[in-house]
Amino acid sequence: xxxxxxxxxxxxxxxxxxxxxxxxxxxxxxxxxxxxxxxxxxxxxxxxxxxxxxxxxxxxxxxxxxxxxxxxxxxxxxxxxxxxxxxxxxxxxxxxxxxxxxxxxxxxxxxxxxxxxxxxxxxxxxxxxxxxxxxxxxxxxxxxxxxxxxxxxxxxxxxxxxxxxxxxxxxxxxxxxxxxxxxxxxxxxxxxxxxxxxxxxxxxxxxxxxxxxxxxxxxxxxxxxxxxxxxxxxxxxxxxxxxxxxxxxxx
Amino acid sequence: xxxxxxxxxxxxxxxxxxxxxxxxxxxxxxxxxxxxxxxxxxxxxxxxxxxxxxxxxxxxxxxxxxxxxxxxxxxxxxxxxxxxxxxxxxxxxxxxxxxxxxxxxxxxxxxxxxxxxxxxxxxxxxxxxxxxxxxxxxxxxxxxxxxxxxxxxxxxxxxxxxxxxxxxxxxxxxxxxxxxxxxxxxxxxxxxxxxxxxxxxxxxxxxxxxxxxxxxxxxxxxxxxxxxxxxxxxxxxxxxxxxxxxxxxxxxxxxxxxxxxxxxxxxxxxxxxxxxxxxxxxxxxxxx
Numbered sequence: 001x002x003x004x005x006x007x008x009x010x011x012x013x014x015x016x017x018x019x020x021x022x023x024x025x026x027x028x029x030x031x032x033x034x035x036x037x038x039x040x041x042x043x044x045x046x047x048x049x050x051x052x053x054x055x056x057x058x059x060x061x062x063x064x065x066x067x068x069x070x071x072x073x074x075x076x077x078x079x080x081x082x083x084x085x086x087x088x089x090x091x092x093x094x095x096x097x098x099x100x101x102x103x104x105x106x107x108x109x110x111x112x113x114x115x116x117x118x119x120x121x122x123x124x125x126x127x128x129x130x131x132x133x134x135x136x137x138x139x140x141x142x143x144x145x146x147x148x149x150x151x152x153x154x155x156x157x158x159x160x161x162x163x164x165x166x167x168x169x170x171x172x173x174x175x176x177x178x179x180x181x182x183x184x185x186x187x188x189x190x191x192x193x194x195x196x197x198x199x200x201x202x203x204x205x206x207x208x209x210x211x212x213x214x215x216x217x218x219x220x221x222x223x224x225x226x227x228x229x230x231x232x233x234x235x236x237x238x239x240x241x242x243x244x245x246x247x248x249x250x251x
Numbered sequence: 252x253x254x255x256x257x258x259x260x261x262x263x264x265x266x267x268x269x270x271x272x273x274x275x276x277x278x279x280x281x282x283x284x285x286x287x288x289x290x291x292x293x294x295x296x297x298x299x300x301x302x303x304x305x306x307x308x309x310x311x312x313x314x315x316x317x318x319x320x321x322x323x324x325x326x327x328x329x330x331x332x333x334x335x336x337x338x339x340x341x342x343x344x345x346x347x348x349x350x351x352x353x354x355x356x357x358x359x360x361x362x363x364x365x366x367x368x369x370x371x372x373x374x375x376x377x378x379x380x381x382x383x384x385x386x387x388x389x390x391x392x393x394x395x396x397x398x399x400x401x402x403x404x405x406x407x408x409x410x411x412x413x414x415x416x417x418x419x420x421x422x423x424x425x426x427x428x429x430x431x432x433x434x435x436x437x438x439x440x441x442x443x444x445x446x447x448x449x450x451x452x453x454x455x456x457x458x459x460x461x462x463x464x465x466x467x468x469x470x471x472x473x474x475x476x477x478x479x480x481x482x483x484x485x486x487x488x489x490x491x492x493x494x495x496x497x498x499x500x501x502x503x504x505x506x507x508x509x510x511x512x513x514x515x516x517x518x519x520x521x522x523x524x525x526x527x528x529x530x531x532x533x534x535x536x537x538x539x
Contacts, residue, residue: 048426057336088428100423102416109406113416116409117428164427 001026001200002047002092002168007070009042009051016042018224019070024168024200024217029190031211032204033245034221040204041097043221044172047072047202048094049084074168089117091167097176099157103146107137110145110156114163122165129196130159133189151182158186162193169193171203175210183210190214208245212236220245253381254498260387262494263394264453268467269474269486270401271445277418277481278438279431281331281341286446287468288349293319293447294459295361297368308369316447323443324436331439332432353464366459368451390452397448398487405483414438418481466510473513477520479527488529492516 003023009016017039024030034040045051046068055066072080079087088094102110111130115123131138134155140148148156154174161169171190175183191214194201205211208218218235220228228241235241242248268290275283293315300311326348334340375384405411416424417434425431449467457463470493478489497512520527 050422050425053422053425053431060334060336083430084425085428085430085433088426093428094426096423096426100420102419102423104419105415109412109415113412113424113429114427116413116416160427 001028001075002202003073004043004047005071005073007043007046007072008068009039009046010065010067012064012066015224017046020221020224020226022202022219022226022229024202026200027194027198028216029194029201029203029214031208031215031218032202032221033206033208033211033218034204035206037223038221039224040221041172042224044094044097044170044202044204048092048170049079049082049087050094050096052081052083088164091165092170093161093164093166093168094170095157095161095172095174097172099150099153101145101148101153101156101160103144105145106142107145107148107156108141110160111137111163114160116164118163118165123163126163126165130162133192134159151178151186154178154182154186155189158189158193162197166199168200168202171201173204173206175205175207180210187211187214208235208241209247212246252379254495254502256378256381256383258495258498259491260383260391261498262491263391264449265470265474265494265497266487266490267390267394267397267445267449267452269471269478269490270397270483271442271449272471273475273478273481273483273486274401274445275439275442276475277483278414279335279417279435280338280481281327281335281435281439282338282345282472283439283442284342284346284468285326285349285352286442286471287464287466288352289319289323289443289446290450290467291356291459291461291464292322292352293450294368294454294463295356295366296447297451297454298366298459301368308371312451315451316444319447320440320444323446324440326443327436327439332435335435349464349468353461357461361459362461364458367457368455368459370455386455390456393448393452397445401483410434410437469510470513473517475527477516477527479529482527482529485527485529489527492528 001024005021007017007020020043022030022032032040032043045054051066051068058064058066071078074090074092102113105113111127115126118126136152137155137159140152145153145156158174174186178186187210190201190203193199203211212232215232217231218229219226220241272283272286275281296318297311297315300306300314301308330348331341331344334344370384370386371389372385375382405415413424413429414434416427417429417431421431474486474489474493477493478485493513493516496516497509500508500512
């Protein structure tokens with residue numbers, strides 16, 4: 001469905017992504033794991049096209065020079081030059097790191113803004129589904145986004161992304177800073193979204209352990225390179241992965 | 252009593268000046284220094300259609316709104332989009348366009364006292380012993396309607412919600428499929444239309460003169476800074492604050508101090524509370 005080949009991204013002379021190739025099939029959850037600054041967010045921005053906007057703004061302001069190479073294929077079509085709004089229109093929706101909800105709008109308005117691409121019946125149906133998935137949001141409809149807790153904001157961010165009718169949803173560090181209970185709720189919700197809406201999901205995270213149970217396939221990024229990849233079972237059996245990402249030392 | 256009535260009318264006029272400016276700034280962070288020029292330009296467009304082309308008044312008004320909207324959108328699409336995100340360049344570019352329009356009009360012969368637009372409804376009435384003409388009452392009524400329509404538009408329509416999303420976080424809006432360049436053009440079009448609407452409502456109260464462009468720009472900026480840049484409802488409330496301050500000054504000090512009030516309001520706000528009285532982003536930070 002979505003396939004990136006040989007992605008290279010430079011911020012000025014700093015190599016952020018080094019020849020990264022990933023792919024995600026229909027109706028699959030793909031995990032991308034790596035430490036801080038491994039390139040997870042850059043990868044997500046590149047897939048969603050936000051990097052083009054960053055490149056444009058930086059060039060205008062005379063700031064960092066951002067260079068990109070490689071190809072991104074989505075449903076067989078080369079999309080690496082499409083701007084973010086067009087990619088979103090094709091169904092690639094990014095739910096960004098640190099959530100970036102609209103802090104001055106209420107919960108329901110956030111969701112309505114998210115439904116910009118949806119037709120009226122689609123929006124209505126998805127809204128009902130989001131409230132079913134996250135009943136908390138239903139009770140907080142009138143609450144201003146900025147006053148929600150971190151977990152509530154994350155649910156809102158995912159709900160808002162779903163309103164945009166994704167065919168492939170990119171979740172960038174959805175568990176960042178959340179309690180273990182909230183983490184497991186969100187992870188179950190992610191699996192349910194994949195099953196129920198029949199969409200593909202790419203999820204990035206620093207810690208593999210909470211996310212691993214739901215992924216079908218995963219990549220491990222280190223310093224901008226994809227160093228390892230495999231199905232869930234392959235990675236779970238790999239002793240290096242076990243010690244580095246699960247904290248399980250083999251004796 | 253006359254302070255109350257004329258203060259309200261003046262305040263609504265200020266709000267009408269400022270709403271277009273506030274809308275453009277709120278959505279695309281562009282300080283549109285051509286706002287005053289668009290205001291005067293639309294006055295002359297209406298005058299030309301009415302007198303040179305002989306069109307009916309209502310047709311001229313509708314056409315002027317549309318034409319000014321298109322001119323604003325084109326200014327954005329062809330010039331300002333290239334300096335997007337660089338505040339100083341945006342100010343210089345938009346001010347240059349404003350100057351070109353205003354001085355171009357002056358050079359083209361639009362000066363003197365014979366450029367006037369007729370009132371919609373002639374005559375006047377008495378409110379509590381004070382004579383108020385119908386045009387001024389109409390300004391208040393339409394001004395209130397514009398604020399109400401704007402509120403509904405930005406809270407319940409797809410485009411309006413997208414504009415508000417972009418005003419809050421442009422990149423997050425992009426991720427949801429909202430085309431930021433297109434929305435900025437749309438916002439500039441609507442903002443210019445609001446400038447034209449203000450011109451059509453307020454110019455019948457006086458002459459259409461080029462100099463009004465500079466005053467309108469300063470007043471619009473004063474209202475937006477006092478209200479908190481980017482906050483639309485803040486602009487409306489600030490318009491009332493400055494509007495009444497101006498009328499009080501006129502009554503107790505003299506009419507020549509009217510512009511001083513606006514400039515003084517800018518300076519005072521920047522010293523005491525730079526985010527403005529209703530700067531929403533700051534408000535949230537202060538509350539949390």
